[in-house]
Amino acid sequence: MSGTDGRVVIVGAGHAGGTAAAFLRQFGWTGEIVLIGDEPLIPYHRPPLSKAWLKGEADEESLALRPADFYGEQALALRLNEQVARIDTAAHAVILSHGERVAYDRLILATGARARPLAVPGVGLQNVFSLRSAADAEGIKRALGIGRRIAIIGGGYIGLEVAASARALGAEVTVIEREARLLARVASEPLSRFFEAYHRARGVRFELGAQVAALDGTGAVEAVHLSDGRALACDAALIGVGALPNEELAREAGLTCENGVVVDEAARTSDPHIYAIGDMSCRPIALYGRRHRLESVPNAIEQARQAASDLCGKPAPAPEVPWFWSDQYDLKLQIAGLAFDVDRLVLRGDLDEARFAVFHLDARNHVQAVEAVNAPAEFMAGRQLIQQRKQVAPEKLRDMSVSMKAVAAG
Amino acid sequence: MAKITYVEFNGTEHTVEVKPGLSVMEGAIRNNIPGIDADCGGACACATCHVFVDPAWTEKVGGPSAMEESMLDFADGVQPNSRLSCQIKVRDELDGLIVKTPENQH
Ligand SMILES: Cc1cc2nc3c(=O)[nH]c(=O)nc-3n(C[C@H](O)[C@H](O)[C@H](O)COP(=O)(O)OP(=O)(O)OC[C@H]3O[C@@H](n4cnc5c(N)ncnc54)[C@H](O)[C@@H]3O)c2cc1C
Ligand code: FES
Numbered sequence: 001m002s003g004t005d006g007r008v009v010i011v012g013a014g015h016a017g018g019t020a021a022a023f024l025r026q027f028g029w030t031g032e033i034v035l036i037g038d039e040p041l042i043p044y045h046r047p048p049l050s051k052a053w054l055k056g057e058a059d060e061e062s063l064a065l066r067p068a069d070f071y072g073e074q075a076l077a078l079r080l081n082e083q084v085a086r087i088d089t090a091a092h093a094v095i096l097s098h099g100e101r102v103a104y105d106r107l108i109l110a111t112g113a114r115a116r117p118l119a120v121p122g123v124g125l126q127n128v129f130s131l132r133s134a135a136d137a138e139g140i141k142r143a144l145g146i147g148r149r150i151a152i153i154g155g156g157y158i159g160l161e162v163a164a165s166a167r168a169l170g171a172e173v174t175v176i177e178r179e180a181r182l183l184a185r186v187a188s189e190p191l192s193r194f195f196e197a198y199h200r201a202r203g204v205r206f207e208l209g210a211q212v213a214a215l216d217g218t219g220a221v222e223a224v225h226l227s228d229g230r231a232l233a234c235d236a237a238l239i240g241v242g243a244l245p246n247e248e249l250a251r252e253a254g255l256t257c258e259n260g261v262v263v264d265e266a267a268r269t270s271d272p273h274i275y276a277i278g279d280m281s282c283r284p285i286a287l288y289g290r291r292h293r294l295e296s297v298p299n300a301i302e303q304a305r306q307a308a309s310d311l312c313g314k315p316a317p318a319p320e321v322p323w324f325w326s327d328q329y330d331l332k333l334q335i336a337g338l339a340f341d342v343d344r345l346v347l348r349g350d351l352d353e354a355r356f357a358v359f360h361l362d363a364r365n366h367v368q369a370v371e372a373v374n375a376p377a378e379f380m381a382g383r384q385l386i387q388q389r390k391q392v393a394p395e396k397l398r399d400m401s402v403s404m405k406a407v408a409a410g
Numbered sequence: 411m412a413k414i415t416y417v418e419f420n421g422t423e424h425t426v427e428v429k430p431g432l433s434v435m436e437g438a439i440r441n442n443i444p445g446i447d448a449d450c451g452g453a454c455a456c457a458t459c460h461v462f463v464d465p466a467w468t469e470k471v472g473g474p475s476a477m478e479e480s481m482l483d484f485a486d487g488v489q490p491n492s493r494l495s496c497q498i499k500v501r502d503e504l505d506g507l508i509v510k511t512p513e514n515q516h
Contacts, residue, residue: 022442025442026442026444045451047451047453048451065439066439066440066442067440070440070442074442297449297450297451298449298450298456301447301449317516318514318516320516323456325450325453325455325456327453332453332454332455332477334455376454376477376480376481377480377481377483377484379481380457380480380481380483380484380485381484383484384484404484405483408484
């Protein structure tokens, strides 16, 4: 292989893998590109699965990252319904589950993450779901409807988004969360409380600080049993208790893994011919001087860009501020940054009006993260302030009469 | 179909046919046109689909919503003719539309 004419094999035809293939062509890769994925669908957007798609407001075509004919037009060899079983790093080949070998000059791993299993009896019953793929979402959609009762185990983003969508479809929803508050690991206390109140006002019931002991039913799930002895009757259950990186292939191939495949700022693994991108990788985040595994679309795209740039000999793209969004009811939540080394929270705006932002400041008044609800200016300015590592004056930040432009200008 | 021309920051032009109903952002993504990132897939949450609408077209295209405007306020190199291309729906009247992409979306 010389320059950009070798064969790149991408394992995992999800958001990261599909985007990397497109960027490789955009950035001038002339060699073969083979995209191998074990799902039946061409690469698609997962975020709508818990939102618009579940409510029936999006179809398969609008879910697709790129239209079906894109892959032929861009000379991307798409191999769907194929699982990679092993990587032979010495021979530079991946081995598919039915034994075929596919040789590579460079390999990009983009196998994503899977739903974390819940270790209680009864999870194998019918109508017990997790939500990772379009196939999962299809099952959930069929189980929902007016008056149907769904128990959502886990009060994280996916659980809450499904709760909002299920209410829109007229279903009865109970969210069961082990921690004392929702979004405990991923959001500030004021944001958790706000979401709880907003969902309650729309008919969602909560069991906080509640431990699930078992699911039970004959054939299909009929109840969730809590460790305090109570049973909640339901017609369906969604387990949304986080995700685990699909790192087994990489681990077996001897790549360094630590809550995901460890990569550098160009998405390179410990094997010089192999990259890893998206939910399965644990990456450096320059702004925070740390390594972290992110599960978000912007991260998948950023790392796809890093790997494709590196492969095509393009300059490394500028580091981005990690960010994420979530839609529930008429709320648009946008989060930028990561809440590391936070010393205090500053609230700007009004919780009652559902228009506010929570700024996370470190001890020296640098913005580390911002959580913005229906507050796009606060989100955008916050993202800029995080990037610039600029100190802010908390009293100005709190004061709605000072515009975000003025705050950002310092 | 409406013809849309995307002009990259370096001047490279891409003219493609886009189906009415799709957004100007989707037209770029479907044709692998560089310069529009669209990280959020059109949720009006990221501002990485920023374009400059050719001055001859600004009136026909129309202005941004309040939400979009707040996002644009903080986008790099924002101009009076800036729009988020995921929020521009392609219509027959936009046949011939020209948009320019900024140097950087991040
Ligand atoms: C319901 C839901 C809602 C979400 N909402 C948001 C949101 O609002 N905002 C946001 O930023 N992010 C959201 N996310 C997260 C986002 O979708 C992921 O971060 C993103 O999809 C990661 O891309 P990826 O390519 O790393 O993984 P994936 O998109 O999961 O793709 C990995 C692919 O690899 C395949 N694969 C795995 N192993 C193999 C193998 N051995 N051989 C072949 N193929 C294999 C998998 O089947 C899958 O198709 C959401 C996720 C879900 C599930
Ligand atoms: S695609 Fe994200 S705002 Fe347009």
